[in-house]
Amino acid sequence: MHGRPRVTQTCDPARQKHEEEKAAKFQALLRQVLHNHRHRIFSKEALLQNAKLLELNPELYTAWNYRKVAVTHLLESQLDEAIRKSIVDNELEVVERALMRNYKSYGAWHHRKWVLHFGLSNLDKEYRLLDKLLTSDARNFHGWAYRRFLAGISKATEEQELQYTIKKINENFSNYSAWHSRSTLLSKQLQNNIIEKDTWLKVLTEEYDLVQQAFFTEPDDQSGWFYLLWLLSQTVFPSRPFVTGFWPPNGHSNLFDPNVPSMANCNILIFFSLPVCGVNSETVSMSSSSEGLNSEFKVSWISITDDSQFSKGWRAELTDCNKCLEAGMSLTLNVQVGAKPGITSRHGPLLGVHNLTVNIELGSSSCSAPEKHYSRITWPEECKQTSKFEDSPNDIFGCPSLPLQRHLEPLSEWQEKTLTNQINTCRELLELENDSKWAMLMLARLLVAYDQFASSSEHGMDEVQQLYKRLLEVDPTHQYYYNEQLSLIRFHQITVDLHESSEHFWRSDQTQNLWVRFNHLSLSKLGYFERLTGVQNLDLSKNKLQSLEGIEMLQFLVNLDVSNNHLTSITALRPVSHLPKLQALNIKWNEIGKHMIDKNRYLFPTVLNNSAKKHLKNNLNKEEGPVHWEVYEIFGRMLVLRQLDIHGNPISENEAFRSNLLLAVPSLVWLDAENVSTE
């Protein structure tokens, strides 16, 4: 089924006529079947017509539905076991013929499964048919899924199924369907506690050995490598989330001041390594040790991204703290993340339990009421005078520097040994095959994983960087990915001891704003945002960013400069729309509007989801001309945005866009140095 060239169809009048006749016949049959469906005619003839139709086109789900209705009807009125069985067998035959036409028809496979649920069919026959199918097309995932389904209802032992996968893998180890089925079966065994922990480790070790045979035989075949990835995920559990950071840091104070708008709420933030759900007052307990306030706090946790279920960052707003506190007083909160099980990512539950204490102080700021007049800020790049800021980084991060805690359980001896083994195996392969991209990529990932998980980090990131640079030469097709990985490493190196070095801290002399500047660094991907949590002013200009994914973690951002990057659409600003305090955004000299195709659009489930619709409804009647839905979708959420610099993007020339923008962001005062405030 693989590697067959496409035959170009030539236009032949005789053939075309033939096709037309066929289509007409098909249409007639279709009308008849739909008529039968509508009038609930379940005669033998009607069923035959339906079967004929499905043989011609197995994709007609309506026709399958008709059959389901008909079969249910026939079975209801029939008590004779033999006749019931013949009805069901007939269905299986119809499906078989349909599958002959297209053995990847979802409708047909669904129908087959549905029919089997009556329990009237001979499963041996099913297995025989399936064997035939998987012999002629060994990588048909429908076949494999159906096999697992059969194993489920026939109570076939996992051992038998595992044997079958190994048989198929031995026939052709490029068959990822077989490898995948194997991983599914093994996971299932572990989940159902069929395998004990010790045996499981032995099984995994054997699997490592098996998959090694594949990539030493053919290092370019990806099936084995993907299976290795799965094995690694079973070894070091990176699919299980862990806590990457807190705000405020453990043992430190959170100052709030109801009089200052930016400090009006008292926030506690938790960051996880993977998007998790189940963060609530049950799973994250909070208690106060202060006298008189010994009761547990009830707070609501809110996702800081627009996925309200799964999120990497969660925020608790302690809105009524000011009722409990008087100026100058402080309250100590004991927070326990994972107090009860329930926090879980899509792949597994949270690792470990984390405790922290937080002091909450009521600020005694003498600041007046929120400023009504917003004066345009100057971006660091535009400042005539900026100077290095050498003082305490506390002023920038809002908290003292802290050594980064490892929130991880240390690796077990077996895990460490396995990781080291795999690192050595990849190195062995690389010695034999200098240009094997898979070996390089896997080695780079293993080294990063080792660095991340192991207690002692022996492997420098230098080697990883060398590997990715080599990959850029060997495999330019995936250069974006490799560049992103290099960028991540670079960003890691910059931020790992950010508190110690003042290289990236600047003070703008005009506004006295303190900036963290990562400009001119060729960054294409960002990460490690938990290290930057308290930052208010961030300069990322003159990089190669195509995406701002993850920046929503910087909940305290007020001013953000991403000018001179490679952002290609308004939708790429989606993470920015989750920054609640953002006042000024600089996206000058990007590529917004330059490309016809918006690559981020798929992130939006429907173009006009409810919130966008709401905006549109409010504004459409006022405005004529083309509607830029993404403007409402993205900028509509930036409720305190005062300043937007967008000059230098193709879209900024667009009048309709500008007027959409002004409607979507009523708070806007400055648009490209032009005062647009309505007041």
Add this chain to the structure above:
Amino acid sequence: MANLIEPSSFDLIVVGTGLPQCIVAAAAASNGHSVLHLDACDFYGSHWSSLPLQDFSDWCHSAGQLPFPSPIQITTPSNVSGTGASEVSNQNVSPSFERDTAAGEMVFQNGALPNNGSMPSSREFGDSFPENSTNGTTHSFAETSLYGSATTANASLQNGFLSPEPVTHTEEIVLNTNNLSLHDSTMEELGLQSEVVEERSSMYQDFHIMQDSIEDLGPSRRYCLDLAGPKLAYCGGSLVDLLLRSGANNYLEFKSLEASFMWSNGVLLPVPSSRADVFKDRTLINAEKRHLMRFFKLVVEHDSSNPDAPQISPEELESPFVKFLHERQVPLSVQSMILYAIALSNHKQGTVEEGGSHIMKTKEGLELLALYLSSVGRFVNSTGAFLYPLYGQGELPQAFSRSAAVKGALYALKMPIQSFLKDKVTGDFKGIKVSTTEQLIFSQKLVVGPTMLQTVCKAFNSDVLSVEGRNAAQESGEEKEAPKVVRGICITDKSLRADLCTLMVVFPPHCVTVQENGVIRALQLGSSVSVCPEGKFLVQLSMVCSNESVGIEALQRATQFLFNSRDSSSTADAEKPTLLWAAFYAHNEIYEGGADVLILCKVFGYNIQFL
């Protein structure tokens, strides 16, 4: 006389139904020549046939005499031959043929050769060969058929040439070479002289039969024992191409050999030949797997005409293959597998200093390995590289006979010949005299098998023959003593590997005997290829040797390695099959005065592959 052959003049007379003769007959018939194909026996195949157990046992007891029945019958080899077949005077069908007819009708339901798809389709035989007539070869049909015997004809087959000049052209050549026109001479005996045919029959010697009784082995007719086993065909080899081009593939069915093993200190090591095998193999370490796969890739991809492809220098191509394998870091254990189980070398491969003869050159080795690799997976439903015909190798000559008969060749079994007719003046071949009916049949061209070669050489101008022979002798270098081959055939009670039916075991040189440098190959066949009843297995063995008795002893020792003997049940290893019956014999390849020619004779030689 009811049994006279009509007409009495043919373009070509072929004597003996060995595989080469049948191929020549099929080629000639398909090109419109009239062909008479005779065999003294009542079955097809001559020394290529597969016999029932009883017949085989009798053959052994008669020290390798093919049974010649007395009554004469003329028959065509197939009832499908109606189209162009000449008249048949007697429709009696020989017993051994009955079964085969049935077999012939089971055309490839399960076999490895499809009639369509990626293969050249077996179209009309007539137009499947014509490219040969235009390729400007120096051979001519007249030369090969008149003097060269089937063996030489086959040698030219291997050069991609098969005789088919148009009739007129052929006659020109005949005139040129023989300076005689058939039509000028009258058909009377006066101008002819007869040369009595002395057929040499002692091709076999040293028969050892290990168990006389064959009574408890099941019905004799269920066995098909090859006289010249073991032989296999590469899926991508010339035999398969020939079958497809001639259409003979319609008359037989193949199964692929399931696995090959190397004997190593009492253990059978699987021979890795595909990436799946390399993946499965757990005796190789990681680096060895990589080196081996890289080597396979080099074999398949190297191409001197394409500068982007991997290159092998001309010096390397001329160097010994074993040295090349070593330099390319092919794992040691795999080196001997490649040499003896894949490239199928018959002799110990070492450096010249180590006293090795028959050193395989890298070029040759790579070609064989490439052939092997292209054979694996050539056909969808065949997993291995080698094919074996159902019902034994005797099916092959029959298949070609059938396609010859369909094209009009006349077949007559039980038809021994008494003498050759010779032109008194020129000494040229003119025809034959059938011994039983004393009928004279005329032709100017003759193809004979190896047993009659001697007579032919003696009787007729052998210039062409000697030229061919000398060249071959020069090529083979210092080789003084022509090789002999010892063969063995065993019947056992179970498979060497429980999960497999057909397999080959290769004993590399010196692991059984140090007195000989030959490789012992054991081919296990079973009921899946219909050569024995279910529950029984046939194991054919062979080795090239210089001393027959040492060779036979070595084969016997190899069987002791593989099997328990019937009477030593106390020391038996329960895993091993028990040897129920066995016969060993030496197959003599030497013909006085003609030894050099037979070096060309790959088909009937000691090689394990058919062609």
